[in-house]
Amino acid sequence: MSEAKKAPEGLYYTKEHEWVKLEGGLAVVGLTDFAQDQLGDITYVELPEVEAEVEQMGEMCVVESVKTAADVYAPLSGTVAEVNSALEDAPELINQDCYGAGWLVKLSGFDQAELDNLMDAGAYVQLMTEGE
Amino acid sequence: MTAKTPIHDWHAAHGGKLVDFAGWRLPVSYGDGVIAEHLATRKHGGLFDISHMGRFAVRGPQARAWLASLLTNDPGKLSPGKAQYTLISDPAGRPLDDAFLYQQKPEQYLLVVNASNHNKDLQWLQQHLADGVEFEDHSARLAMLAVQGPDSEKLLAPLLAEPLPSTGRNHGGFNRLGSVEMYVSRTGYTGEPVSFELFLPWETAGAVWDKLALSGAPLGVVPVGLGARDTLRLEAGLPLYGHEYREDRPIMAMPTAKLGVDLNPERGDFLGRAALEGQAQALASGQYGEVPRRVFAVAGLAKGMMREGSEVLAGGKPLGELTSGTMIPAWQFAGGLPGDEHYNRPLGLALLESGTQVGQEVEINYRKRALPGRVVKSFTRPLGRYLEPIQFDGGAK
Known part of the structure; x- marks a missing residue:
């Protein structure tokens, strides 16, 4: 779990295995490497509607793998500004590049103060290591 | 306690995600994942270690x-080098298992059953x-290996000493790969029009698998795990024991x-016959009874999504409800060939x-949606050496 690829520095993490990256005023959200590995082959993503309002740690979308379905929670309260529509035809992007091309949504209008409820890479890796 | 097939170490060394399945340690998929393995099988071919059966x-x-006297199909229709799908019925017309029967010689048969029912079938027989x-x-x-898909003939023919079995459903024959004696049959569980299963001595299977994997790679024929084995059979509309067949469900369902x-009538009595006739009559009458x-x-x-x-x-x-269901990938076909683009669609039994x-329009409830x-006749149709996905128009609004 110590490799940078598994939980890059500079991102914020939830204990439910979402990551957040602040980029150009938006919060980019995705699933961590740990999450995609646990889910196995991802075959479908039910993305939220653009302009949907989400609450911190409220349900945001659903990811389906060959094995199971997983709720994805919004790491921050805000408005869905953009969804990764490439996932509709290529959900496997999450398995292949969970911190890059496999991002899920971009949130706008979020509250910076809520970032305090999230973990940095070190704390997230620590949590994953304890869970093993 | 889980058993290992002769290919186990190869699976482990080549990125196989190993899981316990019916008492065996087998790969769900390899590095590229279930979707890639499914698509590769449909476009080029797949290699399957099915030694657990x-x-x-x-x-x-x-x-x-x-x-x-014990199987629902009539082995009297076989001759050496032929095989048939069959079931083992209990007296009430419920399945102990579904199986494949291969006649290899005038007085020699192989009956292949599901790994999950192996002990039960063994005791029963x-x-x-x-x-x-x-x-x-x-x-x-x-051991048992399967080579399935449009290019499987191209892969096998140059490796085998004898000609492949004549084209035609379920034909087979003895053959040799290097010094390994084997039985090769045109059978499988993927729906592929071109498909083979190899029966060979346990201790030789590792070396044969190596050869198939090496020779298959340049053709795009890849190793395939249990995950895509399941999506391939589902897309082909083939039943899986424990899902479509169950020991508490009539076989004719x-x-x-x-x-x-x-x-x-000419084949005589067999175990379960009377019950199966009752089921067939119930279906034919339109009253459906049992x-x-x-x-x-x-x-x-x-x-959207659907699941069992x-x-x-x-x-x-x-x-009613789904007995199997998931998202299944499919190639866009053009000019009778699979193209470069694929899409995913939810399919189920x-x-x-x-x-x-x-033709009945339905709604499928899955989670909150x-x-x-x-209801369709099938999801695919043979197109030359390919299995083409049938595309369905949008449902009623």
């Missing part, structure tokens, strides 16, 4: 008569043994049972009221 050798002057029959469990002596049940629900293919018509257990409704009225008609769907 149960293999029983049946020999002797009474072998055929004995098999005919031993309990019903008859004189003049030599019955042995060869599961640990014979599964439409493919027709291919494996022979009720011709077969109130049977299995249909259900295609999702929008973006999802409820199926027509106009708000419950029709469902146990629905027996009077349901193909109702997915529009349709």
